[in-house]
Amino acid sequence: MYNRSRVNRGENRVIRFKCTLQNTIADVLRSRGWQEVKEESGDWDFYWADVGWMREVFDHCYMEEHMRLNHFRNHYELTRKNLMAKNLKRLRKQIERDSGKIEAAKCDFFPTTFELPADYHIFVEEFKRSPNSTWIMKPIAKSQGKGIFLFRKLKDIMEWKKEDSWKIDGTKDDREPVENYVVQRYIDNPYLIGGRKFDIRCYVLVTSYIPLKVWLYRSGFGRMSNTRYSLDSIEDTYVHLTNVAIQKTAPDYDPEKGCKWSLIQLRMYLLAKHGPEAVETLFRGMDDIFIKSLQSTQKIMINDKHCFELYGYDILIDETLKPWLLEINASPSLTASNQQDYDLKFKLLHDVLTIIDMEGKLTGKEKRVGGFDLMWNDGPVHCEDLSMEGAPNPPYTTNTMLGCYNNREDNLKKMMRSHGASNKS
């Protein structure tokens, strides 16, 4: 008990951390001067765990009050492709019941999705209703673009069906368990830059589900496809998937290029092409995606004050500048592809740890910590009066600054100074 109170006040004792990954996160943890504890030891204050550990150990493990862990118990509710679709559909129905269709239309940010083999019949119906559309099949449990393919004809998946030998009604027990897939309408009019398709990766930090408290990181990146986009070549996965993991295996991948644009660059490009209003609507739409998707699981997520979660959102923009949610990752790739990428992730994780506040330095009322802006605190967080005098209406209504200049060092310095001053007085 004595120990804990000291940890909370951030005195004397060094924080002990455990980390199973050996990449940027380990560097960040060490750089804060925390002490690493060896494997198998349960004696930690902070644990950056992998998802596997959560599944196996979490339930049998007692946690003291000050301990912090980087996943929620049932984090997969959002990150499994099928569960995410289910949760979002449910939220949509509920909103339609409560507030009518217009409000529910705000939830239309994910492409029509079905789970196979369970929803096979409904899918076939939908498929027949909209000919000429392209569909994408994704294995539920796999990540980093493994096992994904596109098709336009039902025939194509009939073949696949045979290959994978599953039947719609009842599988034989001696077979391996059926591999579940989701089938999703493929967004075939993506926004192209220089003829290339891209998607956006943003980082969202949830520190609590009840009440919902969400932070959005200002920086992020657009991942460019390596080759020119066209629907003629649906066999060529390199064109269609922007996962870095996939692009890395492309024959002419050049690690120096990285194929990444910073969000600042992307924002500038879009501003020049479409003007501030359109870009503002786009970024508002993205805010909606973050909040609505988190709300969809708010009730079923097992809230635990020891836990927090850093989500990586993958968002695609179509020709009409409408954002679409592709996927949410609970353990976004923290391995850096080049120096720039490393810097981004290092700073991101640094700020995450500042918000988690093991050292007890924050007051809890901050709206901004480093590169993170508090966007939802049991309700939308409004922006402080950023507008200059005489401006008709402030350009930002909510406190999000995605793709804006990230002057996190200044902010951190300022914050630490003001807190230091208040502590002394």
Add this chain to the structure above:
Amino acid sequence: MVAGSQSNEGLVKDIINVIQASDLGWTLKRAVQDELSKSFVNVKDIKRLVPVFMKESGWDIKVRNVVFMYLMTHTPPSHPITPPETLKEPMSFIRNAQARWEKRILKSINTMCTEKNIPLARMRTIREQADFTQKWKDMAFSDENMGDIRPVYAPKDFMEVLTSLSSPNYTAKIYDYSDVNERSGTSVWGLIQVRLHLKTTQQLRVLFSNLSTHHFQTGADDIEGPNPEWQRLGVKTVQLGYTPTAQRYLQQGCYPTQRGDIWLLALGVDNSPLSYQYYNQLKASVFKYELLVDRLFLQDVRLTAGNHEAYFVFEDLVVQILLCFSRDTQFLDHFKRTSASPPHAYTRNNMGETDHTVVYPPNGIIPFHGFSLFLAPMCFIWSDPVILYNVFKALYTRFFFRLHSLSSHPQGILSLCQQFETMLQTHQPQLFYHLREMGSHPLKHAFTWIMHAFAGYLETAQLLLLWDRIIGYNTLEILPVLAVAVFAFRRNNLMEEGMQSAEYYFDQVRAILTYNGNEQDIQINYGMLLLSILCWCFTVLRVFNTIPDFCWFTFSCLYILFGVQIGICVFVQCIGISGVWCAMVGFAYRMWVHSPADPVLSNKLIVFATFGSYIWANFHYFKTESNFTTICHLVATWLGYEANNIWIKSHQQRDERQKGKTK
């Protein structure tokens, strides 16, 4: 005043000619005709009505813009009997140097032609044309192997030309006192030897007064969000459509949303249907003919813009536009204003007859390494190739062509480089001296920044803000100012850098001497060193007559041995001093074997102990370290042995000589 008004008249005539020849003149005439042919117009009123109509319909502003652009881009007419080559470049030695440089480029292109067996130009067959048309959209992805095409020249080559240039009638007054004995050495501090008339810092201050901190600066004062007032002003500027206003607005930078419109206005670029037609013509000629420079452009894009973290996306757009650029003969116009002249090629069938020379490439410009970076950043503003092309054309013929030709023009690269060096010397003399002493001359870094107008070195957002200012102030002189500012800003880091390298060597020497802190190695080696010195004392001492002689000899040997050992260690990245004791033991062994036996027992013991431990130590390292170490030890021992041989022989000879003298 009479002369003044006369030259003004000439100017007015020129401008009228320009307007009449342009698209604008024609449409303007039509518009006025349409207006006047309306039924209610009285013939008597025409003189009064035309100016009113011009003002009301907005033609007035368009004409003003053209006049303004003309005045901005053309120097006032000079004396009528000035020879044309003086108009291009008044200083003959610069003119000659430029001609030599052009010859060099041409030669290297010709060599490339013969080596690679590629013709300078050829017509595509119809099938090839069809293939090429298909490939057009994917230029950058075409699988053509470009590996063996090298850029004709890189900024580094051009800088060599600039620094080797010196004026024949200028004697340097500032001597470099550090090499005062070599009168032929560098006579000025900087790398640029030519002295041209430059703006003083005060004059620059006046010129760039709107860059002061009193004024709002886009990109610096709006970190917390865009300034709405400045945005509104931008909208107003666009609505007004007046070139000088747009230029003034750009002096403080503009926001990405408005940059497109404001640049078009400030550069006087109109994207008339005619320019679309023209672009298509250029495209057609790209399809029809294949030039050697195409490969140069393609390769350049691949190496620079296509390999850049922000511009790789626009790879094919940039290639397309640059290929059209190489076919555009309108660029030949700008050679009237520059010291450069377009290279010529002979058509094949009429070799040697000057009648049949053609400009090659058609636009007269041969790309250098990084040329595509002039274009790539603008892809962030527009995606229409025609607009991009027109803006690139305007920017190139107004500013960028000066960055790769030798001239005495105040905005030419020579002046810019001199400006950079002078300013850095004046305001940061310590830094300049420090870097120069370190052997990394500041211009060596800043030259590529200036030659590329910072493209590829600054983040795109910042780069465009810089180019805003170039257009706004209508001068490139901001480039050296920024380069100096970068150096001043990084002053502390740069000053430390030298210290760091000295410290680095110090650390290395310490690491060598302390075996990176390995205690066993320290014990063995310093023990051996002590023993071998003792052994050396007992064996070598007898040869010397006096103790001071011996000490002097021993210390100089140790000094040389340590020097050689550490030098080798730094060079081959190894650690240790084992070579020193190995050589000493070798030396002592030769001494011991070839001199009469020592009568004292304790001396014998020490010598045997040394040889014993020498063998043990070598065996130990033979087991633990790589064979290379043992070989080195043995070689060192052998060298010591041989050195003793030579030394003894010289001793004997001296003794014999002395004996002969005494006899």
